[in-house]
Amino acid sequence: MEEFKIGLCPYCGMGCRFYIKTLNGQPIGIEPYPGGVNEGKLCPKGVAAVDFLRHEDRLKKPLKRTENGFVEISWEQAIKEIAEKLLEIREKYGPDALGFFSSARCSNEENYLLQKIARLLGTNNVDHCARLCHASTVVGLAQTVGAAAQSGSYTDIPKAKVLLIWGYNPSETHPVLMRYILRARDNGAKIIVVDPRKTRTVWFADMHLQLKPGTDIALANAMMHVIIEERLYDREFIMNRTKGFEKLIAVVQKYTPEYAEKITGVPAKLIREAAITFATAGRGIVMWAMGLTQHVTGAANVKALADLALICGYVGREGTGLFPMRGQNNVQGACDMAALPNVFPGYQKVTDDEKRKRVAEIWGVEDLPSKPGLTIPEMIDAAAKGELKALYIMGENPIVSDPNTEHVIEALKNLELLVVQDIFLTETAELAHYVLPAAAYAEKEGSFTASERRVQWNFKAIEPPGEAKPDWVILTMLGKALGLPKFDYSDVEDITREITLVAPQYRGITSERLKREVMGVQWPCPSEDHPGTPRLHVERFATPDGKANIIPVEFKPPAEEPDEEYPFILTTFRIVGQYHTLTMSNRSESLKKRWSSPYAQISPEDAKKMGIQDGEMIRIVTRRGSYTCRAAVTEDVPEGVIAVPWHWGANILTNDALDPEAKIPELKVAVCRVEKIGGC
Amino acid sequence: MEKKLFINLGRCIACRACEVACEKEHGISFITVYEFRDIAVPLNCRHCEKAPCIEVCPTKAIYRDEDGAVVIDESKCIGCYMCSAVCPYAIPIVDPIKELAVKCDLCAERRKEGRDPLCAAVCPTDAIIYADLNELMEEKRRRKAERIVEAQRKAVETLAYFG
Ligand code: SF4
Ligand code: SF4
Ligand code: SF4
Numbered sequence: 001m002e003e004f005k006i007g008l009c010p011y012c013g014m015g016c017r018f019y020i021k022t023l024n025g026q027p028i029g030i031e032p033y034p035g036g037v038n039e040g041k042l043c044p045k046g047v048a049a050v051d052f053l054r055h056e057d058r059l060k061k062p063l064k065r066t067e068n069g070f071v072e073i074s075w076e077q078a079i080k081e082i083a084e085k086l087l088e089i090r091e092k093y094g095p096d097a098l099g100f101f102s103s104a105r106c107s108n109e110e111n112y113l114l115q116k117i118a119r120l121l122g123t124n125n126v127d128h129c130a131r132l133c134h135a136s137t138v139v140g141l142a143q144t145v146g147a148a149a150q151s152g153s154y155t156d157i158p159k160a161k162v163l164l165i166w167g168y169n170p171s172e173t174h175p176v177l178m179r180y181i182l183r184a185r186d187n188g189a190k191i192i193v194v195d196p197r198k199t200r201t202v203w204f205a206d207m208h209l210q211l212k213p214g215t216d217i218a219l220a221n222a223m224m225h226v227i228i229e230e231r232l233y234d235r236e237f238i239m240n241r242t243k244g245f246e247k248l249i250a251v252v253q254k255y256t257p258e259y260a261e262k263i264t265g266v267p268a269k270l271i272r273e274a275a276i277t278f279a280t281a282g283r284g285i286v287m288w289a290m291g292l293t294q295h296v297t298g299a300a301n302v303k304a305l306a307d308l309a310l311i312c313g314y315v316g317r318e319g320t321g322l323f324p325m326r327g328q329n330n331v332q333g334a335c336d337m338a339a340l341p342n343v344f345p346g347y348q349k350v351t352d353d354e355k356r357k358r359v360a361e362i363w364g365v366e367d368l369p370s371k372p373g374l375t376i377p378e379m380i381d382a383a384a385k386g387e388l389k390a391l392y393i394m395g396e397n398p399i400v401s402d403p404n405t406e407h408v409i410e411a412l413k414n415l416e417l418l419v420v421q422d423i424f425l426t427e428t429a430e431l432a433h434y435v436l437p438a439a440a441y442a443e444k445e446g447s448f449t450a451s452e453r454r455v456q457w458n459f460k461a462i463e464p465p466g467e468a469k470p471d472w473v474i475l476t477m478l479g480k481a482l483g484l485p486k487f488d489y490s491d492v493e494d495i496t497r498e499i500t501l502v503a504p505q506y507r508g509i510t511s512e513r514l515k516r517e518v519m520g521v522q523w524p525c526p527s528e529d530h531p532g533t534p535r536l537h538v539e540r541f542a543t544p545d546g547k548a549n550i551i552p553v554e555f556k557p558p559a560e561e562p563d564e565e566y567p568f569i570l571t572t573f574r575i576v577g578q579y580h581t582l583t584m585s586n587r588s589e590s591l592k593k594r595w596s597s598p599y600a601q602i603s604p605e606d607a608k609k610m611g612i613q614d615g616e617m618i619r620i621v622t623r624r625g626s627y628t629c630r631a632a633v634t635e636d637v638p639e640g641v642i643a644v645p646w647h648w649g650a651n652i653l654t655n656d657a658l659d660p661e662a663k664i665p666e667l668k669v670a671v672c673r674v675e676k677i678g679g680c
Numbered sequence: 681m682e683k684k685l686f687i688n689l690g691r692c693i694a695c696r697a698c699e700v701a702c703e704k705e706h707g708i709s710f711i712t713v714y715e716f717r718d719i720a721v722p723l724n725c726r727h728c729e730k731a732p733c734i735e736v737c738p739t740k741a742i743y744r745d746e747d748g749a750v751v752i753d754e755s756k757c758i759g760c761y762m763c764s765a766v767c768p769y770a771i772p773i774v775d776p777i778k779e780l781a782v783k784c785d786l787c788a789e790r791r792k793e794g795r796d797p798l799c800a801a802v803c804p805t806d807a808i809i810y811a812d813l814n815e816l817m818e819e820k821r822r823r824k825a826e827r828i829v830e831a832q833r834k835a836v837e838t839l840a841y842f843g
């Protein structure tokens with residue numbers, strides 16, 4: 001029997017809906033769903049979203065490592081042994097020897113449970129890969145506007161008169177969002193793209209500011225310099241709704257466009273023109289992604305962009321806003337659910353006694369750990385040093401996604417217990433002591449929060465393969481085995497209900513409502529009869545005094561700068577047809593054959609100097625490792641820059657130097673040299 | 681009212697969702713996206729009004745169906761590829777298994793159920809749309825008119841400001 005079930009795309013953070021077509025309970029394809037934020041439209045990954053579900057590589061039974069490799073064991077045995085081992089390690093070394101990687105690929109309920117387990121075990125060592133993508137955003141926006149989330153909705157985009165797209169290539173990372181962007185352009189909006197590469201998004205831009213990787217602050221400050229000098233800022237907005245403008249004036253004073261040209265490589269004239277275009281448009285949106293955040297100055301970069309939007313008054317009104325675009329389907333939700341080491345669900349600081357006590361009470365315990373835990377890179381380091389003994393990883397693949405691969409492998413091998421819960425045997429799972437087979441998106445229920453704070457229900461369409469179980473079921477079993485209080489959830493809705501109690505922003509977002517309102521609800525939603533909040537900061541900012549903080553920042557160079565041995569700047573990017581560490585997308589034949597192998601973009605000038613032909617094999621070497629791929633000679637990158645898609649393991653090259661505030665690694669800038677290998 | 685498949689080159693982001701969708705629907709993709717500097721061209725059968733493929737086919741295997749789509753009747757095709765040769769876009773290709781000419785049929789199966797061709801249904805930027813030309817142009821004209829009004833208002837505002 002053929003059936004259509006409403007699905008929620010498992011790939012990026014856009015939140016697209018589609019129908020999952022099933023035949024006798026097996027997924028056979030997708031069909032556009034007339035509605036949802038995507039209006040029925042999809043990118044190639046969305047079109048191929050059911051391909052990996054029935055792939056023969058799916059994990060079907062719990063696995064345990066023995067001397068002779070993995071052996072299958074029963075669920076009861078696996079959970080019992082893992083629980084015992086966790087408790088034993090806690091007993092021996094204390095709770096902070098335990099670490100948990102939660103997942104932006106899993107539902108709110110599942111993230112909620114994993115961080116709850118960590119906390120009830122006595123540690124705040126819980127984090128997820130937002131650390132590698134939008135940790136800078138979380139820190140930068142919390143300090144400036146008080147809410148670490150996209151301020152407006154996609155529907156604001158066509159209403160804007162200028163779009164400043166910074167370190168972000170929606171044409172490949174969120175193709176469906178381009179729908180809104182092109183609509184803005186149809187309506188006469190100017191599009192300014194800031195990117196070291198000439199991306200496909202640049203095709204649609206009025207201006208392209210092709211800056212040198214890692215020089216974002218110099219550029220943003222110079223734009224603000226021009227806006228202040230020309231008195232194009234929004235005086236009233238600055239006076240009524242912000243603090244700190246005077247300090248900004250002082251800091252950006254020296255960033256003349258000419259000065260910034262020297263640092264960024266962007267012509268002063270273009271900086272001036274972009275600044276004027278941006279400030280005079282009347283309604284503007286700033287969008288950014290990894291190109292802005294993955295730097296040692298990531299948090300400062302975000303503050304600079306927030307400042308830029310604030311002085312123009314582009315926050316809290318129709319057609320304006322701060323748009324950090326989320327790369328995974330539940331980055332926003334995993335942050336909201338506190339898969340972060342310093343907060344409880346709803347961004348309640350672990351150090352805030354009153355809030356912590358309240359959460360503890362709901363969870364049925366006296367108190368919870370009040371010391372902020374370790375972030376992902378810190379947990380990796382602690383494992384390498386032998387301080388962290390056990391790591392529980394749900395739906396993440398740090399060996400491919402984290403910088404400096406060799407270091408990550410060494411750290412994971414050093415653990416006494418590594419548990420990986422996933423849908424495939426990833427590179428990381430191969431190192432685990434226990435591997436637990438999880439259900440994929442279409443095989444379970446729960447809520448997911450898309451980029452515009454939209455919480456949507458994920459309906460179940462098919463059964464998981466073999467003995468695979470939804471992550472929330474596995475975590476409930478584990479919680480019980482660990483003897484944690486109140487872990488008797490009988491269905492996922494029980495957990496959703498608990499979330500509405502703990503996270504204030506989710507109070508009115510019940511499972512009943514989400515199942516009824518397929519379009520979902522945007523948080524904050526304080527009560528069940530509240531319609532949700534499409535736009536934040538309309539009257540006041542989410543700061544204690546309601547005013548936004550303009551926080552000036554100074555330019556600091558990237559952690560590594562080119563020298564004789566490593567003369568090139570290496571940067572990374574994503575491509576439209578592959579996704580992150582390839583775990584899902586490369587198991588689709590249609591995607592795999594079109595986006596088949598790694599390559600490195602190199603400018604024609606550099607290629608000529610080194611005698612490299614298009615398509616020839618080259619080796620890229622950094623201080624951390626080397627990587628072989630095909631050269632793609634293209635004018636899309638400037639001289640001196642080498643750009644690689646990171647999906648095929650290029651993180652062996654990248655730098656794990658951290659932003660001091662956000663603890664995000666500088667994945668976007670490393671210095672490298674290029675060696676010719678020859679042969680195609 | 682006849683719907684046609686339109687391609688708007690200025691909107692294609694080269695995401696190839698159309699290709700993947702076509703492949704899912706037909707087993708082979710009848711649409712190909714060619715990427716160049718600054719622009720991409722998604723190319724598929726244009727279902728030409730004066731279709732040379734129909735004219736040249738010796739067995740009359742190619743015909744126009746009730747919706748105006750140019751389709752090949754497999755049972756009549758002899759695999760001579762005259763259609764491919766005369767097509768200005770070189771669209772009909774060889775089916776690797778049947779060894780006959782195959783091409784886009786505007787998703788005949790879907791149209792029967794009242795659904796749009798899948799490439800147009802999924803294209804995120806409306807670079808491909810399946811629509812009625814007159815309605816489409818009317819919509820475009822209306823939007824242009826709105827823009828004129830907006831510009832006019834702005835001009836009046838500016839005048840008032842300086843006046
Ligand atoms: S789906 Fe649309 S935007 Fe994407 S390649 Fe095809 S025509 Fe272009
Ligand atoms: S196959 Fe070629 S000639 Fe025939 S209708 Fe299509 S585009 Fe026109
Ligand atoms: S290949 Fe088939 S469809 Fe094409 S001209 Fe020959 S007989 Fe006609």
